[in-house]
Amino acid sequence: MMTLPDHFEFICPTRTASGLKALEHLPGDLEAMNARKPLIITDKRSTEKGLVDQIAKAFRTSGRTLGVYDGAGPAADMDAVKHLYHLYLDRGFDAILALGRGATVDLAKVVNIAVSGRPEDLARCQGIDGLHHPLNPLAVIPVAGGTARECAGEVAFGDLYYRSRYLMPDLVTIDPRMIIEEDPLQLVPTAVAALTFAVEAYAVPQGNPLVESYAQLTIGFVFDHLLDEVRQTVAQKKWAARLSEGFSLKKGRLALVNAACMAGYVHANTPSGLAARLGLAIGQRSAVDPALAMGIVLPGVMEEQVNRRGWDLSRLLRPMVGLDRFAATPGAQRFAAAMAKIRHLFNELFVLSEAAIPRTLEDAGVTRDALAAVAEAVAGADPESARACRTILEHAFIGQPVAP
Amino acid sequence: MRLPDYYEFCCRVKIVAGHDALEKIPALLGALHAARPMIITDRGVAGAGLLDVVVGALQDGIVIGAVADEVPSDSDFKVVRRLAKVYQQKDCDAIVAVGGGSVMDTAKGVNILVSEGGDDLMAFTGAGALKKRLKPLVAVPTTAGTGSEVTLVAVIADHEKNLKIPFTSYFLLPDIAVIDSRMTLTLPDVITSQTAMDALCHAVEAYTCLAKNPVSDACALEAISLIAGNLLKVMKTPADRDGRLALATAATLAGMAFSNSMVGMVHTLGHSVGAVCQVPHGTCMAVLLPYGLEYNMHKNGEEAGELLFALAGDAVFARTPRDRRAKQTVASIRALNQDLYEVTGGRHPRCLGEVTGPDGKIRVPRARLPEIARVALGDASIFYNPEALDEDDLLMVLEAAWEGIPLDPARIRKG
Amino acid sequence: MNDFREITPGGRPFTRMYLNVMLWFVGRAVQAAARQDLEVKREFEALPHRFTFALTAAPDGPSMVVGKDETGRVKYLGRRPGDYPLHVRLTLKSMEALFLLFTFRESTATATARDRLYVEGGLPEACAVVRILDIVQVYLLPKPVAKLAIKRYPRWRLKRHTWDRAMVNLRAVIGY
Numbered sequence: 001m002m003t004l005p006d007h008f009e010f011i012c013p014t015r016t017a018s019g020l021k022a023l024e025h026l027p028g029d030l031e032a033m034n035a036r037k038p039l040i041i042t043d044k045r046s047t048e049k050g051l052v053d054q055i056a057k058a059f060r061t062s063g064r065t066l067g068v069y070d071g072a073g074p075a076a077d078m079d080a081v082k083h084l085y086h087l088y089l090d091r092g093f094d095a096i097l098a099l100g101r102g103a104t105v106d107l108a109k110v111v112n113i114a115v116s117g118r119p120e121d122l123a124r125c126q127g128i129d130g131l132h133h134p135l136n137p138l139a140v141i142p143v144a145g146g147t148a149r150e151c152a153g154e155v156a157f158g159d160l161y162y163r164s165r166y167l168m169p170d171l172v173t174i175d176p177r178m179i180i181e182e183d184p185l186q187l188v189p190t191a192v193a194a195l196t197f198a199v200e201a202y203a204v205p206q207g208n209p210l211v212e213s214y215a216q217l218t219i220g221f222v223f224d225h226l227l228d229e230v231r232q233t234v235a236q237k238k239w240a241a242r243l244s245e246g247f248s249l250k251k252g253r254l255a256l257v258n259a260a261c262m263a264g265y266v267h268a269n270t271p272s273g274l275a276a277r278l279g280l281a282i283g284q285r286s287a288v289d290p291a292l293a294m295g296i297v298l299p300g301v302m303e304e305q306v307n308r309r310g311w312d313l314s315r316l317l318r319p320m321v322g323l324d325r326f327a328a329t330p331g332a333q334r335f336a337a338a339m340a341k342i343r344h345l346f347n348e349l350f351v352l353s354e355a356a357i358p359r360t361l362e363d364a365g366v367t368r369d370a371l372a373a374v375a376e377a378v379a380g381a382d383p384e385s386a387r388a389c390r391t392i393l394e395h396a397f398i399g400q401p402v403a404p
Numbered sequence: 405m406r407l408p409d410y411y412e413f414c415c416r417v418k419i420v421a422g423h424d425a426l427e428k429i430p431a432l433l434g435a436l437h438a439a440r441p442m443i444i445t446d447r448g449v450a451g452a453g454l455l456d457v458v459v460g461a462l463q464d465g466i467v468i469g470a471v472a473d474e475v476p477s478d479s480d481f482k483v484v485r486r487l488a489k490v491y492q493q494k495d496c497d498a499i500v501a502v503g504g505g506s507v508m509d510t511a512k513g514v515n516i517l518v519s520e521g522g523d524d525l526m527a528f529t530g531a532g533a534l535k536k537r538l539k540p541l542v543a544v545p546t547t548a549g550t551g552s553e554v555t556l557v558a559v560i561a562d563h564e565k566n567l568k569i570p571f572t573s574y575f576l577l578p579d580i581a582v583i584d585s586r587m588t589l590t591l592p593d594v595i596t597s598q599t600a601m602d603a604l605c606h607a608v609e610a611y612t613c614l615a616k617n618p619v620s621d622a623c624a625l626e627a628i629s630l631i632a633g634n635l636l637k638v639m640k641t642p643a644d645r646d647g648r649l650a651l652a653t654a655a656t657l658a659g660m661a662f663s664n665s666m667v668g669m670v671h672t673l674g675h676s677v678g679a680v681c682q683v684p685h686g687t688c689m690a691v692l693l694p695y696g697l698e699y700n701m702h703k704n705g706e707e708a709g710e711l712l713f714a715l716a717g718d719a720v721f722a723r724t725p726r727d728r729r730a731k732q733t734v735a736s737i738r739a740l741n742q743d744l745y746e747v748t749g750g751r752h753p754r755c756l757g758e759v760t761g762p763d764g765k766i767r768v769p770r771a772r773l774p775e776i777a778r779v780a781l782g783d784a785s786i787f788y789n790p791e792a793l794d795e796d797d798l799l800m801v802l803e804a805a806w807e808g809i810p811l812d813p814a815r816i817r818k819g
Numbered sequence: 820m821n822d823f824r825e826i827t828p829g830g831r832p833f834t835r836m837y838l839n840v841m842l843w844f845v846g847r848a849v850q851a852a853a854r855q856d857l858e859v860k861r862e863f864e865a866l867p868h869r870f871t872f873a874l875t876a877a878p879d880g881p882s883m884v885v886g887k888d889e890t891g892r893v894k895y896l897g898r899r900p901g902d903y904p905l906h907v908r909l910t911l912k913s914m915e916a917l918f919l920l921f922t923f924r925e926s927t928a929t930a931t932a933r934d935r936l937y938v939e940g941g942l943p944e945a946c947a948v949v950r951i952l953d954i955v956q957v958y959l960l961p962k963p964v965a966k967l968a969i970k971r972y973p974r975w976r977l978k979r980h981t982w983d984r985a986m987v988n989l990r991a992v993i994g995y
C-alpha cells in the first residue's frame with residue numbers, strides 16, 4: 001500500500017472533456033465561463049484538413065461568431081503575437097480556442113498573457129510563477145501528436161519562458177474528429193514524452209496521490225495503446241486505404257491524446273525530472289528528437305536513482321500491466337519488470353518503424369563524445385550527479401540496464 | 405485503463421495536505437490577493453479546540469477579519485444572510501471555512517452573497533446563474549467524509565418555505581482545500597467510522613456507477629486503499645497522525661471522484677433512510693454499501709471485482725479467481741463492518757435493524773421501510789445506478805438491509 | 820492579412836425539423852399515456868397542482884412542454900417553454916445532445932451520466948418525469964430500440980403491450 005508524504009499539494013484547474021461530440025459542448029462550456037466570442041488560434045494544416053470547419057459546425061445553432069487565425073507557424077513569432085493582440089481587443093474576442101499542438105498552443109498562451117493584462121506583462125511575468133492573476137478563458141483542442149506539454153503550465157516562446165498554473169488551460173476538449181489520420185510514427189514522440197513526465201513523477205519515495213492518479217492514467221494509456229496504434233496503422237498502410245473509420249482505432253488515438261493531456265497536468269505539478277533534462281540536452285547536441293532521447297534514458301535514470309537512494313518504486317509496474325499482472329508479480333520483481341516493459345516498448349517500436357525509432361543512443365546516432373558534454377551540461381558542478389549522469393548515458397548508449 | 409466513449413472531469417480545487425498544512429494558509433491567501441479572511445465554523449469545531457488551532461496557525465501570517473462560530477447543523481438562508489453582513493461590516497476579503505458539510509455549504513452561500521452583492525440567494529439557483537469567480541474560499545474539512553471541500557454543490561435550507569435549495573456551479577468550488585491531520589485527530593470513534601464509510605461509499609459508487617471516468621477511477625482506487633489500510637488502525641490508535649492524514653486525504657480523493665462520477669443506489673437509499681428516520685448519513689452508507697454492490701453485480705461485477713485489489717491488497721487479489729472477486733469485495737466490506745462493530749463495542753451497526761438513537765431505541769422501525777422506499781424514488785442519484793430500481797426493488801433491498809442478510813439473487817430483476 | 824477570418828455558423832434546419840416532429844409526437848404521447856396508462860396516470864396524480872415540465876435543448880433549441888391544467892388533465896402544451904411557469908426543466912446541453920437522444924444513440928441515463936442533460940426544479944418531480952418518459956418510450960418504440968433507451972425493459976401484461984400501446988399511439992396521432 002502506498003504511504004503518503006508528510007506534505008503534498010496539487011492543482012489542476014482544467015476541465016477535461018473527451019469523446020463523442022465533445023466539440024458540441026464548447027459553446028455551452030464557454031458560456032459558463034462568460035465567454036461568447038472565441039478566437040481560434042491554429043495553423044494552416046487545421047484549415048486544410050477541415051478541422052476548423054468541424055468546429056464551426058459544432059457551433060451551429062449556438063448563435064455565436066467565431067474568429068479564426070490560422071497563421072501559427074512552427075517558430076516563435078512576435079509579430080504574430082502583436083497582430084493577434086490587436087485583433088483580439090479590436091474585434092471584442094473574449095476567449096481563445098487553441099487548436100493544434102506545440103508551437104501553436106504556445107502562441108495562443110502567449111497571446112492570452114498579453115490580452116489578459118497589458119502587453120508589458122509579456123516581459124514582466126517571465127520565469128517561474130511570474131503570473132499572479134488568472135488569464136482570460138483558454139481552451140485547448142488537441143490534435144494527435146505534440147509535445148505533451150500543451151496542457152501543462154509551461155511555455156517556451158523564443159527567448160521568453162513562463163511557468164505558472166495560470167497557463168494551464170481552463171478547458172481541454174478532446175474530440176475524435178480532431179484526431180485525424182496521419183503518419184503513426186508521429187504519435188510516438190508525444191507518447192514517449194508523456195510517459196517520461198509520468199514515470200518521473202514517481203521518482204519520489206512517497207507518492208503524491210493526485211500526481212500518481214494522473215501519472216497512472218498516462219502510463220496506462222500509453223502501454224495499452226501505443227504499440228497497437230502504430231502496428232495497426234502500419235499494417236493498414238500496406239492494405240491500401242481503410243474503407244471505414246475503425247472505431248477501435250480512434251479509441252486508441254483518443255486514449256493517447258488523453259495520455260498527453262494528463263501528462264501535462266502531471267508536468268505542471270512536478271519539477272522537471274532528470275530524464276527530461278537529459279533528453280533535451282541530447283536533442284540539442286544531436287539530430288535525435290529530444291522526446292525520444294528522454295524515453296531512451298528513462299529506465300536508466302529510474303534504475304540509477306533506485307540504486308543510489310534505495311527507493312521502492314515497485315508501484316510503477318501497476319499501470320503498465322494492469323491490476324491482474326501486477327498482483328501476480330512478486331514485489332521484488334516489480335521494479336525490474338517495469339523497466340523491462342519500457343525497454344520492450346522501444347524495442348518493438350524499433351521493429352515496427354523499420355529502425356526509425358531508436359532503442360539506444362547509439363541507434364539514435366549520438367556520438368560517444370557527446371555523452372560527456374551532455375552529462376556536464378545537465379549535472380553542472382556537482383560531481384556526484386555528474387557521475388550519475390555519465391553512468392546513465394553510457395548504459396543508455398548500448399541499451400544496458402543500470403545494475404544494482 | 406478504461407476510456408469511456410465520453411467523459412468530463414473537473415476539480416479546480418488546489419489540494420494542500422499534510423501535518424502542518426494550516427500554516428500554509430496565509431501564503432496561499434496571499435497568492436490569491438487576500439489578506440483579511442473571515443473564519444466560518446460551528447460550535448462543535450470551536451468546542452473541540454480546533455478553531456484555536458486554525459486561528460493559531462493563521463495569526464502569525466495574516467489578520468483575521470472576523471470569526472463566526474455559530475453555524476447550526478441545519479444552516480439556512482437566514483444564517484447565510486447574517487454571516488454575509490458580518491463579512492461586509494468587518495471588511496473581509498476571503499473566507500476560511502472550517503467544519504463539515506453544513507459549514508461548507510453555508511460558506512459557499514455566504515460567498516455567493518458577498519461576491520455577487522444583494523441578499524437574495526434565490527437569484528443564483530439555476531444552472532449557469534453564477535458567471536464569474538467568487539471571493540477566495542479556503543475549505544478546511546474536519547470530518548474526513550463528505551468531501552464537500554471539493555464539491556460544487558451547496559444545499560441550503562429555506563426554513564420559512566420549508567425547502568432545501570441546491571446551488572450548483574463550478575464557481576462554488578473552494579479555491580483551496582487544506583487537509584491537516586490535526587483537524588481530525590480528536591474525532592470520536594463512531595464519527596470516524598461513519599465518515600470513513602461515507603468516503604468509502606463515494607469511492608466505490610464513483611468506480612461502479614454509470615458516470616465513471618478514468619480520472620475518478622484512479623482517485624477512487626487510491627481512496628479505497630487508503631481507507632482499507634488505515635481505518636481499523638486509526639480506530640484502535642486514534643492519535644495516529646499518519647493514519648488520520650490518510651483518511652482525510654482519502655475523503656478528499658473520494659470527493660473528487662464522486663463529484664464528477666456521481667453516486668448510485670447506496671446514496672439513493674441512504675439519503676432516504678436519513679431523511680425519514682434521521683439516521684446519520686455515514687451509518688446508512690456503511691450498512692447499505694454491500695447491498696448496492698450485490699444489486700448491481702450482474703452489470704458491474706468486473707469493476708466491483710477490481711475494487712478487491714484496493715480493499716484487500718494485491719496478495720488477496722492475486723489468489724482470488726476473477727469470477728469470485730466481486731463477491732469477495734462484498735465480503736470484505738461486510739467484514740470491515742463487522743470489525744467496526746466489534747471495535748466500537750456494537751455502536752457501529754451492521755444492519756438497519758441495529759441502528760439506535762441516543763435514547764437506545766431502534767431508529768428505523770421496519771414498518772417505515774415502504775415509506776423510505778417511496779421517498780428514495782425521488783432521489784436523483786437513482787439515475788446513475790447501473791440497474792433500474794422501482795419501488796418494489798428498493799423495498800426488497802431495504803428489507804434485506806434491515807435484517808442484515810445478503811440479497812437473494814433470484815429477486816434481483818436484471819435489465 | 821489572409822490568416823484571419825470571421826465566421827458565423829448557420830443553423831441546422833433539418834435536424835431542428837426532425838427534433839420538432841419527434842418532440843411534438845412524444846409530447847402528445849405523454850398526454851395520451853396519462854389518459855390510457857394507469858401507472859402514468861398515477862405518477863401525474865402524485866405531482867403538484869398545475870405541474871408543468873419541459874424538455875429542451877440549450878440555447879433555445881427544439882422543446883416540448885407538458886402540464887396539468889386546472890382540472891388535473893394532462894396536456895401537451897406546445898414548444899415554447901418560456902410561456903409557462905415550469906416546475907421541472909430537463910435541458911440537453913446542445914441540440915446535438917438532443918439529437919443523440921432522439922436517434923437512440925444515448926439514453927436519458929447515458930446523457931445524464933455524460934453531463935449532457937441537466938435538471939432544474941424539484942428533483943423528486945424530475946425523477947417522476949423521467950419515469951413517465953421511460954414508460955412512454957416503451958409505448959412508442961419497438962422493443963430492441965426501447966432497450967437502448969431505458970435501463971430495464973419492463974414486463975407488462977399482454978393488454979398493456981398490445982391494446983394500450985395501440986391506443987397510446989392512436990391517441991398521440993389524433994391528439995386526444
Ligand SMILES: [Fe+2]
Nearest residue numbers: 602606671685
Ligand atoms: Fe455520501
